[in-house]
Every structure is written in C-alpha cells, then in structure tokens.
Amino acid sequence: MIAIRPIRPEDHSALLALWRRTAGIQLRPEDDYDPFCAYLQRNPGLSLLCERADELLGAVLVGHDGRRGYLHHLVVDQPFHGQGLARRLLHQALAQLAELGIHKSHVFVLGNAEEALGFWRAQAGWSARHDIQVFSSTGSPE
Ligand SMILES: CC(C)(COP(=O)(O)OP(=O)(O)OC[C@H]1O[C@@H](n2cnc3c(N)ncnc32)[C@H](O)[C@@H]1OP(=O)(O)O)[C@@H](O)C(=O)NCCC(=O)NCCS
Known part of the structure; x- marks a missing residue:
C-alpha cells in the first residue's frame, strides 16, 4: 500500500539520492542535512x-x-510516474496549508524545465503568472 507521511530528518539521505537521480532538480546548499x-x-x-x-x-x-x-x-521517482502520486502529494500539501489559513501557494519553475512546466500547466487550480517577475538577492543591500 502506498502511504503519504511527513518527511523526517532521517529521510534526508534517501531524498538526496532521489533528487540526484532526477533530471530537472537542481541541488542547492540548502539541500544539505543541516538546512x-x-x-x-x-x-x-x-x-x-x-x-x-x-x-x-x-x-x-x-x-x-x-x-x-x-x-x-x-x-516522483521515474518508475512510478503517471500513477497520480504527485497529484496526491499536492492535494495533501495544499489541504494542510489550508488548515493553517494559507490559501494561496507558489512554485518557482525554471523557464527551460519543460517536463515541470508541462506538469504545472496541466494541474487544475494552478495557473502560470505572466504579470510577475521574480527578483532574487543572495546578499545584504549596499
Ligand atoms: C512532474 C512529476 C512530479 C509528476 O509526477 P507524477 O506522479 O507522474 O504525476 P501524476 O501522475 O500525479 O500526474 C497528475 C496529472 O498531471 C499530468 N502530468 C504529469 N506529468 C505531466 C507533464 N510532464 N506534462 C503534462 N502533464 C503531466 C498527468 O497526466 C495527470 O493528469 P490527469 O490529472 O489528467 O490524470 C514527475 O514527472 C517528476 O518527478 N518529474 C521530474 C521532477 C520535476 O520536474 N518536478 C517538478 C519540479 S517543480
């Protein structure tokens, strides 16, 4: 049986392996164990x-x-694509956010990540924003 549960610290190594073997996922320093x-x-x-x-x-x-x-x-790991697992994860994630009073969520997708863009375009209730540009900072203001 497939179950969904909260991620725990001890899941890190398995998650890291999954992220590493997934095309389109870019690892950042924030993906290290402590952060x-x-x-x-x-x-x-x-x-x-x-x-x-x-x-x-x-x-x-x-x-x-x-x-x-x-x-x-x-x-979702490649052999398990197309079974509705991403949809189930999203559904539960948004339900939990709603319980906390968070009724709007964002996801940032690289403009050349075709698989990811295709997925998000296909999701009911999600829409691409063309009225927003994202500005990012990695340092302190001068
Ligand atoms: C994107 C990803 C998470 C989808 O996982 P999945 O479990 O196969 O998706 P689901 O089976 O839950 O699909 C849900 C719906 O989206 C559609 N869908 C899935 N991937 C799609 C894609 N690349 N393009 C268009 N539609 C897609 C499915 O057909 C399904 O449609 P339906 O509701 O009409 O049946 C998976 O392909 C993946 O891990 N890709 C690599 C990592 C990635 O790009 N992640 C996104 C980072 S932002």
Whole structure:
C-alpha cells in the first residue's frame, strides 16, 4: 500500500539520492542535512513523502511565510510516474496549508524545465503568472 507521511530528518539521505537521480532538480546548499532539518523544523509536518513498504516513491518540500505557501522539489521517482502520486502529494500539501489559513501557494519553475512546466500547466487550480517577475538577492543591500 502506498502511504503519504511527513518527511523526517532521517529521510534526508534517501531524498538526496532521489533528487540526484532526477533530471530537472537542481541541488542547492540548502539541500544539505543541516538546512534541510532547519526547514522541516520551521514548517512542521508540511513536507511530505510517499512510500511503499519503506521504498521512497516521491516527495515535496512545503513551507509558508504566514501569508503564502511555497513548494520545492516536487519529485516522483521515474518508475512510478503517471500513477497520480504527485497529484496526491499536492492535494495533501495544499489541504494542510489550508488548515493553517494559507490559501494561496507558489512554485518557482525554471523557464527551460519543460517536463515541470508541462506538469504545472496541466494541474487544475494552478495557473502560470505572466504579470510577475521574480527578483532574487543572495546578499545584504549596499
Ligand atoms: C512532474 C512529476 C512530479 C509528476 O509526477 P507524477 O506522479 O507522474 O504525476 P501524476 O501522475 O500525479 O500526474 C497528475 C496529472 O498531471 C499530468 N502530468 C504529469 N506529468 C505531466 C507533464 N510532464 N506534462 C503534462 N502533464 C503531466 C498527468 O497526466 C495527470 O493528469 P490527469 O490529472 O489528467 O490524470 C514527475 O514527472 C517528476 O518527478 N518529474 C521530474 C521532477 C520535476 O520536474 N518536478 C517538478 C519540479 S517543480
């Protein structure tokens, strides 16, 4: 039976292996163990994985800033594509955010990530934004 449960710190190595073998997922320093654990602690119970008898099938990192939800690294392992697992992960993630009063969420997708873009375009309730540009900073203001 396939089950969905919150991600725990001890899932890190299996998740890292999944992210590494998934085309389209770019690992960042924030994916290292310590920041990964800090993220889980800051957003308790929100990040989810699906598994079958201890076999990791897919996962999504989920957080919020008190106003909007943000999703990262939605992945389903290749052999399990097309079985509705990403949809189940998303459904539960958004339901949990809604329980916390977060009714709008964002996901950032690279403009050349065709598979991911195709997925998000196909999801009911999600729409591409053409009225927003994202500006990012990695340092302190001068
Ligand atoms: C994108 C991904 C998570 C989808 O996982 P999945 O479990 O195969 O998706 P699901 O089976 O839940 O599909 C849900 C719906 O989306 C559609 N869909 C899935 N992938 C799609 C794609 N690439 N393009 C268009 N539609 C897609 C399915 O047909 C299904 O449609 P339906 O509701 O009409 O039946 C998976 O392909 C993946 O891990 N890709 C690599 C990582 C990635 O790009 N992640 C996104 C990062 S933002």
